Amino acid sequence: MCHIDPLVSHCCAGLLLFSSLAFANPPLNLDSNRGQAGDAVKFVTRADAVIYSFTGATGGTAVAVDAAGNAYVTGSTTQGVPTTVGAYQPTFNGGTCFLGTTTAFCSMVLARRSLFTSSVRTDQP
């Protein structure tokens, strides 16, 4: 029988153990809610490609892009949009126009996804 050398082991059992525990555990899948009924599925599907998302846009939406590839979007909304700290008008006070710019609004999309996924640890028992 193979025994651990107190100084070090060269036995391949370590590799097998490491693989079984660390490399082969079920992958986390944030999209585990896909395929279920409900509005969440619709949103999550669309969120894959939306780099700036908002709700309640009732009027025009327009977009411009600067030389650095930042996208600027404007429109009007009745339900509100997330605003940033230090923005010219961070609060919804009856006005409906909004304006924003982004490189890739991942954080907004991720935040919205969290509304529809109970936990990021969906692969855990």
Add this chain to the structure above:
Amino acid sequence: MIYSTYLGGGVAKAIAVDAAGNAYVTGAATDVSSGGTFPVTSELPNGGHSGAFVAKLNAQGSALVYSAILGDPTSGAGSQLAGGNGIAVDAEGNAYVAGATGDGSFPTTPGAFQTAFQTTPGGFIFKMNSTGTALVYSTLLGGAGAGADLIDALTVDAAGEAFVTGAAGSADFPVTPGAFQTVAKGRNAFVVKLSADGSSLRYSTFLGGSGTDAGTGIALDSQGEAYVTGTTQSADFPATAAFGPAPPAGFIAKFSAAGDALLFSDALAATLGAVAVDNQGGAYVIGSGNGQGIPVTSNAKQRCGGAMLVMKFSADGNALLYSSFFGDVGETPLTTSLGLALDSEMNVYAADSLGVTKLSPETGEPITPPCFDPAFYDITEVTPRAGIAPGAPAVIHGYNLGPQAGITAGLDSSGGFGTTLDGTQVMVGGYSAPLLYAQDGKIRFLAPFEVAGQQQVQVEVVRAGENSDPHTASVDAVLPAIIEQPTGCLSAVLNQDMSVNTPTNPAAVGSIIAIYAEGGGQLSLPMTDGSIITSPLPALQLPVDVWFQNVSNYGTIFYAGSAPGLVAGTLQVNVQIPANVTPGQIMFGIDIGGVGDLSLACLNVK
């Protein structure tokens, strides 16, 4: 996100941005008398407090450079399009705004093309100086006929000459001799080129048939030839080509630089909104429709079901290079208010009521940048961390990070783990990280040893040429963690007989076990990222202790260093279980350099 802000009350219709990042917005400000408010910083002669607004916001989105309102929708005949509908900015920061007004006292400037209101709602075009303090020019544009003349889109060439399109309700809408169509056949679209000083029409032409037609988008190519999109209900619309069956619902047309010839005109069964032109003359169009009769090309990513369409026409208008729906099945098609822009790489940005989508210029396929949450996890994903440690595995969660099915890395030709896995890369402080696993929602990578000594680094995921937002990760000297399964008392531990430690196969008190761990930081020998460790075996530079539940003494360490046969950064610690440990399932942990393991691993002892 760079910024996101509200901007008073009203409806924003169009946006432009200058080289300094200032944003220019136009639209219709809410009528003060109905309770709305809109900030006004620039009181212009005959300006108002509701009507068409133009606002310039600084690059930080924190302050208005200026905001002004022209016209009053409550004065004179109203219109649903009252307000600014198109905006552009030139290199000097002058803003060009066009729209529609029913205000008989809408401010105009002396010498402008049309200074007198024509009794019915008409179009306007004005040029505001860069500080918002004065109108360079302001002109009305319309006829005296019974119908309203509405401008819906504007663009400007390098010479400062404005091009507008919209819908002419007046049969006497001003046109120029020799233009393509000087007589209205119905309620037709129009295309107008205004001189740089706003005093005259370079050309003005109708475009349409015997029904109702309207221009909704306009763009220019490098030759100054105007591309116009719009909607049509004219069975006899002057199309040079048709894509799909009649009757048409929308059109794209291209005019000669002089406005005297229609270079092409394509009609199709989708209503078309904004248009943009690339540096080869290809025209990108956003539109909408219910799918019936709408041409979709074979290379379309989405052949049916969406509410919005993105199309690309060839420069000569003879070919539809791609046409694809995007959006979700069941979305209500929009008939107006669809925005479109191109970046310097000709990627397409399409805006609708749900947001902005970035699309491939070649196929119209949505481009999905990788995104991940700034929380980092150890390889067992038990405890989120603020950062990473040299050589330690890290896990990030997000989406678009890898293939849907997931892929586990194997050893590459160098005998180690590579830094690209199915098109995914992770950049850590500018170094490519070895990858262990990549899937749409998760990446496992190894922090490069090169980040040792840094306080923090930027972590970025690159997939299919698209970069994620960078996230800042702190760099810890060590982040010790025993590799484990989160449940079932299964840790990466071998008993002295080399069997795996499990609840049914506990280790004996006093025996030696091999613990596999991570996050030990720097080692006694230089490490190659992703390599498999062989002799000579590097040792940990910092002292190691292994503690066991309910005993105050540490286990005796016989070896603490790299795990042979495993990837660089994986540790093996051989330790003797103290004789005073109580048998059962106990917690144990590893401290490296005085830093403890936060994951509280479980060990089976008999």
